[in-house]
Amino acid sequence: MKDMLNIRRLFLAARYSLAGLWAATRLQTAFRQELVAGAVLVPVAVWLGDSGVERALMIGSLGLVLIMELVNSAIESVVDRIGEEHNELSGRAKDLGSAAVLMSLVTGAAVWGLVLLG
Numbered sequence: 001m002k003d004m005l006n007i008r009r010l011f012l013a014a015r016y017s018l019a020g021l022w023a024a025t026r027l028q029t030a031f032r033q034e035l036v037a038g039a040v041l042v043p044v045a046v047w048l049g050d051s052g053v054e055r056a057l058m059i060g061s062l063g064l065v066l067i068m069e070l071v072n073s074a075i076e077s078v079v080d081r082i083g084e085e086h087n088e089l090s091g092r093a094k095d096l097g098s099a100a101v102l103m104s105l106v107t108g109a110a111v112w113g114l115v116l117l118g
Contacts, residue, residue, distance in 0.1 A: 024070055030101075031069045038062045045112075054115045061108035068104040072097035 024031040042059055049055030075097040079090045 020070070024073055028069070028073050031066070031073065034065050034069055038066060048116060050118075054118075057111050058115055061104075061111040065101070065104045065108055068101045072101050 025035065041062055045055055045058035045062070049058055075093055079093050082090065
């Protein structure tokens, strides 16, 4: 129970998370582009969504893209840390991370399309 209420641990975890967001914003062009697109599209979703559920789906799909970009960037960082030489498994890991981002973009487009054409 004591560990669950450890405020210092929660503070450090939040600090590490913010450091990750800051690093992604500074170092990852794709994340910055998606962040800007999200900043533009969130107000559009609020305006075009007819209900809270529609707005949540549209905004949530934007969040999914950002989350997958963070995961992809983490995978790429780990693979690059291991070595720059070509390795089939390293390439596959990067490709899979990129595919996850692509799938989140396709999912987001489908959600927006279904909501707007609804």
